[in-house]
Amino acid sequence: MLAFTHRPSPRMAECQLTFVERGAIDFALACRQHQEYCRVLRECGAELRVLDINLDLPDCAFIEDAAVVLDDAAIIGRMGSEARRPETAGIEHELAALVPVHRIEAPATLEGGDVLRIGRTLLVGHSSRTNAAGVSALSGLAGRHGYEVRPVRVHSCLHLKTACTALPDGRLLVNRDWLDCDGLEGFDLVDVPAGEPWGANIACLGSVDLNPRYPVVCAAAGSPRTAELICGLGFEVRTVDLSEFAKAEGGVTCLSIVVGSV
Numbered sequence: 001m002l003a004f005t006h007r008p009s010p011r012m013a014e015c016q017l018t019f020v021e022r023g024a025i026d027f028a029l030a031c032r033q034h035q036e037y038c039r040v041l042r043e044c045g046a047e048l049r050v051l052d053i054n055l056d057l058p059d060c061a062f063i064e065d066a067a068v069v070l071d072d073a074a075i076i077g078r079m080g081s082e083a084r085r086p087e088t089a090g091i092e093h094e095l096a097a098l099v100p101v102h103r104i105e106a107p108a109t110l111e112g113g114d115v116l117r118i119g120r121t122l123l124v125g126h127s128s129r130t131n132a133a134g135v136s137a138l139s140g141l142a143g144r145h146g147y148e149v150r151p152v153r154v155h156s157c158l159h160l161k162t163a164c165t166a167l168p169d170g171r172l173l174v175n176r177d178w179l180d181c182d183g184l185e186g187f188d189l190v191d192v193p194a195g196e197p198w199g200a201n202i203a204c205l206g207s208v209d210l211n212p213r214y215p216v217v218c219a220a221a222g223s224p225r226t227a228e229l230i231c232g233l234g235f236e237v238r239t240v241d242l243s244e245f246a247k248a249e250g251g252v253t254c255l256s257i258v259v260g261s262v
Contacts, residue, residue: 001206002259003046004094006054006063008034014058015248016081018128018158023247030244034061037240037255044216044238045206046258053090059083061245062254065111065129065159066091067101068122068138069259070145074101075138080109080129091257098259102141110134113159113254118166122149123183125160152183161253165202168215168235173226175200190233192226199226201251203258205238218252
């Protein structure tokens with residue numbers, strides 16, 4: 001498993017915000033939290049590449065939004081926020097060295113945080129950052145590689161993965177208040193605990209003994225009841241404190257692009 005991350009920008013306090021109010025971000029603490037996040041990835045078996053190519057761009061740490069990685073290709077997104085569009089060029093350069101790349105073109109917009117891959121199915125959030133043209137464009141490009149795209153309406157949060165991610169067994173961890181569950185028909189749903197609306201954003205990683213049959217779930221320390229729920233389902237959980245990234249409307253999956261399955 002190869003994972004790309006990006007160092008936080010000194011301008012992180014100028015980040016784009018949509019559904020959360022702006023608050024003071026402790027940049028030094030954010031850097032320490034990012035280092036801890038990277039440590040967890042490494043302990044879970046990832047070969048890590050930490051980039052610093054977009055440090056002048058406030059949202060650069062949220063590298064997931066730049067691309068969607070499939071088994072044999074990468075699709076470079078076109079950010080819904082115009083201010084973030086310069087981020088993708090450098091990420092495309094890194095991914096193009098590994099796999100063929102396709103691009104989402106105007107007027108379509110698509111951000112990686114809106115794309116949840118489960119086997120050969122891509123659940124795609126129709127959100128404030130990914131428009132209908134983006135969903136259609138992804139369907140056409142991913143379809144060439146044997147993937148089915150299913151749109152899911154997202155509201156009250158930034159991306160699909162803010163409200164829905166997959167557990168290691170294929171069940172979906174969801175916050176029903178932030179999306180249209182009609183788009184999730186056929187999947188078994190596990191609800192986040194009351195009072196932890198941000199808990200649905202988790203990442204499944206390889207285990208510390210590198211046995212891919214028993215992946216580790218990485219969850220935000222700010223949602224402890226969610227972590228307990230996942231443990232109760234029989235999965236190993238690692239929590240990481242991402243409080244400063246949450247102030248920038250980010251979560252666990254936002255901080256990495258994973259190439260290769262766990």
